[in-house]
Amino acid sequence: MERRNFLANLAGLGILSLVKPFSVFSKTVAVSGDYTIEQFEDMGLAHFSYAVIADGKMMVIDPQRDPQIYYDYAQKNNAKIVGVIETHPHADFVSSHLEIYKKLKVPIYSSSLTKPNYPATAFDDGDIIKLSDKIGFRSMHTPGHAPDHISAVLFGIGKDIAVFTGDSLLFGDVGRPDLRDFSNNIETQRQRLAEMMYDTIHGKFAKLKDDVLVYPAHGAGSLCGRSIRKASSSTIGYEKQHNYAFEKRTKAEFVSLLLSDQPFIPQYFSYDVKLNIKGAPDVKFSISKIKRLPKNYQPDAKALIIDSRPASAFKASYLPNAINIQGGGAFETWLGSIVAPDAAFYLVAGDEEGLETAIRRAASIGYEANIKGAFVYDAKDGKQFAAFDRSTFHPEEDKYTYLDVRTGKEVKEASVFKNSINIPLQELSQRISEVPTGKPVLVNCASGYRSAAASSMLKKLLPAVQVYDLGAAVVDYKNTEAKK
Secondary structure, X not given: OOOOOHHHHHHHHHHHOOOOOOOEEEEEEEEOOOOEEEEEEXXXXXXXXXXXXXXXXXXXXXXXXXXXXXXXXXXXXXXXXXXXXXXXXXXXOOOOHHHHHHHHXXXXXXXXXXXXXXXXXXXXXXXXXXXXXXXXXXXXXXXXXXXXXXXXXEEEOOXXXXXXXXOOEEOOEEOOOOOOOOOXXXXXXXXXXXXXXXXXXXXXXXXXXXXXXXXEOEOOOOOOOOOOOOOOOEEHHHHHHXXXXXXXXXXHHHHHHHHOOOOOXXXXXXXXXXXXXXXXXXXXXXXXXXXXXXXXXXXXOOOXXXXXXXXHHHHHOEOOOEEEOOOOOOHHHHHHHHOOOOOOEEEEEOOHHHHHHHHHHHHOOOXXXXXXXXXXXXXXXXXXXXXOOHHHOOOOOOXXXXXXXXXXXXXXXXXXXXXXXXXXXXXXXXXXXXXXXXXXXXXXXXXXXXXXXHHHHHHHHXXXXXXXXXXXXXHHOOOHHHHO
16 A cells, blocks of 8 residues: 655655646547546646536636636636536635636636535435536535535436545545634544544445546645555555555544654635535635735835745855745645735745746735735845855764754655754744754754745744755764664
8 A cells, every 4th residue: 555644745745846837738538429528737736626528518627726727727628617516615726616606607616515605506315417418417415524525426327437535535545634724622622523534435435336436626735634655546445456545444444544743734724614515715816915016025024935946046046044844745735734814915026927826826825815916026135044054064073053954754754864953844933932042053954845945934923043045965974863
């Protein structure tokens, strides 16, 4: 069974950003004479959305924030969008379901348990949507990740073809049960959702035929699961053989396993759930309201500044108090983890194209309304990081405070420096008092992505302390202790 640690995937996205720019792309994943399934992948959020066309009619499933890609795809294929299926109110991205509804006047199909603020058409367990005489969707109530979660089964004449599983069944994993709280007793709610997931896996998905295709809303790197396998499609039969959730165990054992060792919950998740239940505004209109400021603008000294440039450019010249969340990799996740949903900030990039990309990515989690102003920064006379001299560096010498901003699990699995302090990046601002200030601080993570953000935060919060970022050079020191 292939199991991938979520944070390794997240770090991998950070590495990927060094060689490949952020992109959303699509591919045809299944086609016959009766239907076509197109998969759209948002690399930054590890999010999959889908379009299914049959008889010239197109259904969109779990759409991303900007719906233009679906309009373009429909036009290219001479298809008419006839509806949107929302498997559940998503926590990690903002959906465009309301915008599509307003523009095209097509129904939004969702569980009646969601009780959204927008006009919705109930698509509850057993309900049918027909696209043609041969092709349709059947709703399947699949709670566990959320109590109102549904999956959409695509069927033909006498045969189930595929199941769009949202965040219930994932590749090699299942959706985490700790992102939705509808009671005052959080632990009881999570316990109940985990129990629901057990019933969903064994009472719903396990009863589908082995050749039914599996298309979830997220892939490897997403925070909506714990150990999602790197893939873009699967089958029920493959998941039965390779997904731990289908293994024979008691419900109590399953619940204990599912509730253990879940990754952290970014600050923006609950905000996005509420926004998706309400329905987000038109993305282009919302982005158009962001104030574009002159190049090399100087915000107030107390302002929160998010600089999305590469770490090398940031360290060579940056604005005082700026935090470096690099625009590649998992930008949205770390923006929503470090910056609270109610916090206003300035957004910076190295050029106009990078700035527009950063704005769109902030909008994908509903943060565009928080941007006080956006501008390009390429000045050469800003603050600078002192270069870390590796030629004179000896890890065994007691010259530095070693700060490891990976998770505790990552540190246990692969140590870097002896006697390092472990404060995960998402906790750093709240635990800054735990960082000793008597020596220079050397920051590391797994790939250099998180340490870039952490070192800039230390510069902001501990201005009197000398801070060094080990960056990508950390790969030369991993498992230092294990090698001794």
